[in-house]
Amino acid sequence: TKLLLRSTWQMLLGVVLVVVFSDPAVVLFGELGVRMGVSGFYVAFVLAPFASNGTELFAAYSYGAKKTSETVTIALSTLIGSCVVNNTYVMGVLYFMVWYRQLVWTFTAETIMLLFIQFAVGAIALRPTQSVFMGYVTFSLWFVTLFMAVGLKSEMGQGLLGLLED
Numbered sequence: 001t002k003l004l005l006r007s008t009w010q011m012l013l014g015v016v017l018v019v020v021f022s023d024p025a026v027v028l029f030g031e032l033g034v035r036m037g038v039s040g041f042y043v044a045f046v047l048a049p050f051a052s053n054g055t056e057l058f059a060a061y062s063y064g065a066k067k068t069s070e071t072v073t074i075a076l077s078t079l080i081g082s083c084v085v086n087n088t089y090v091m092g093v094l095y096f097m098v099w100y101r102q103l104v105w106t107f108t109a110e111t112i113m114l115l116f117i118q119f120a121v122g123a124i125a126l127r128p129t130q131s132v133f134m135g136y137v138t139f140s141l142w143f144v145t146l147f148m149a150v151g152l153k154s155e156m157g158q159g160l161l162g163l164l165e166d
Helices: 002-036 040-052 054-065 069-101 108-125 132-162
Strands: none
Touching (some): 069 108, 108 132
């Protein structure tokens, strides 16, 4: 019961922290975008994963630093699990809000990009062994998806208006 009480307390504290800091973070990303002349989507795309997954990144680094097969597997599993959960949650919230608010669908580029990265990282994760080179390939996918989003928005008639604000 002591463990249950402690975990409940930590979950409640985490929820309070998210409620308190999530709106200011969104405002901050938007303001950074305005000051840099870039859409808030791209600022959030670059910064939000570090803010929301900082603990997973730190835990994965700590495990990976031990450089044993078992700890590297744990590190990769932590990161992949975090990506799957985050992307699934974000897509679920997006689809729900589009349905609930009856919004016009303008998220095709983002959806294609998210599905691409999910399948690409999944294919890499299914390899029986991982190498440092594949780590660099996986990391480079982050930049690929950013450029992919710009390109897809451009192909879908939005030009660079999604990236550069007037």
